[in-house]
Amino acid sequence: MRQPNLTDVALFAAVVEAGGFRVAAQKRGMSASSISDGVRRLESDLGIRLLNRTTRSVVPTEVGARLLERLRPALEQMSAAFGDLHEDAQRPVGTLRLNVPVPVARFVLPKLVPAFLARYPGVSIEVTMDNTFIDVIAAGYDAGVRYEESLAKDMIAVPIGPRRQRFVAAAAPAYLEQNGTPLHPRDLLNHRLIGHRFESGKLGVWEFEKDAARIRVPPQGPLISSSQDLEVGAALGGVGIIYTFEEYLGPLIEQGTLLPVLEDWWQAFDGPYLYYNDRRHVPSPLRAFIDFLKTETWAG
Structure with missing residues (x-):
């Protein structure tokens, strides 16, 4: 067994977390073929199959799932350590990707986004309008906005807009x-x-x-x-x-x-909520937006 490349290890984890190569590629800004090559290289270095691939799904093998469970804490710490090199609590940088219903995009965000972007010039926002109930985290978004009846219980919810x-x-x-x-x-x-x-x-x-x-x-x-x-x-x-x-x-x-x-x-x-998953390291653009929402008083 050859010593595996840490980049390939991270690509394997990204595919499992995203549920497929295409979504993982979108999240990391890479081609799906490059990520697939990295995973195959890791499997070759380890001499074991880590993923079961079909035309409809990509799921870890039993060995792959055990490996990822052991690796996840270390990967999260590595991500946080590298992120801290570029992120400053007072000057966050990066892109905030949101998935929101049409009424929120039309009536809530226009009253929030200009002031937020003015306060944090290093942050940009990408907003997708979607009224369906999807797993926005698995789809590559940092957070979503939905109403309380459609929020998953394992999500952290922050009020946004009129209550x-x-x-x-x-x-x-x-x-x-x-x-x-x-x-x-x-x-x-x-x-x-x-x-x-x-x-x-x-x-x-x-x-x-x-x-x-x-x-x-x-x-x-x-x-x-x-x-x-x-x-x-x-x-x-x-x-x-x-x-x-x-x-x-x-x-x-x-x-x-x-x-x-x-x-x-x-x-x-009740009004809408911004929601995101409970993870140790929240990207600085999302953290800045959450902090911004907590200081805003909605006037209608």
């Missing part, structure tokens, strides 16, 4: 003049509703709350879309009633181009 939000229902004046104004959620069964379908294929069911009562209404109507912009535009055009984040409709209600309906039944919920 309370609402869904609001509204329709164009012309629509209500022609079809009447619903006075109870049950009345929606006799109205045209504009529905939202998530990327997962699931149709968003409308939920209304008042006192101890909760009513769910599957939206039935002439339009179901995965685009909030299209849904809002359709509501403005008199297609039907819309029920979505207050941030989308609030300005239009203030202008009078949409009129609120069922205000006593609008559902309120």
Whole structure:
């Protein structure tokens, strides 16, 4: 057995952590073939197979899993030691990669990002909008933003943005003049509703709350879309009633181009959270962003 190259050891760990060569290559800024060559070289030096490769998955062998379990603490310490050569607690450098839902990218981050980048000029941010519930860490992101009901229990969560939000229902004046104004959620069964379908294929069911009562209404109507912009535009055009984040409709209600309906039944919920996995060494851009969020007071 030849002495293994530490770089190849790190590449092997990166493939296992990422669940595949492609994601590992994206995270490390390398080609998948280069990482594959490094892992093969390590297997040759050790004289053992470390990974089982199929067309659909890459998983460690029993020996590979045992080896990685022994190596992980040392690899984390090495990463932290090398990172400390380039990172300063007051002057973090690097790229912060975030995966966030569309409403957060549209209404929350624009109120935070400019001040954060001004405070930390050595940091850049890459933001991907994604409404699906994915393992953002395995996908190569430093952190994600989601709502509490979809957070994994093993994640650390930090509040970001408004702490309370609402869904609001509204329709164009012309629509209500022609079809009447619903006075109870049950009345929606006799109205045209504009529905939202998530990327997962699931149709968003409308939920209304008042006192101890909760009513769910599957939206039935002439339009179901995965685009909030299209849904809002359709509501403005008199297609039907819309029920979505207050941030989308609030300005239009203030202008009078949409009129609120069922205000006593609008559902309120907790605001979003930034989340990341519990690891010993948090990259300096992410640490700076977490510290920044803890000093911010959300004004709405």
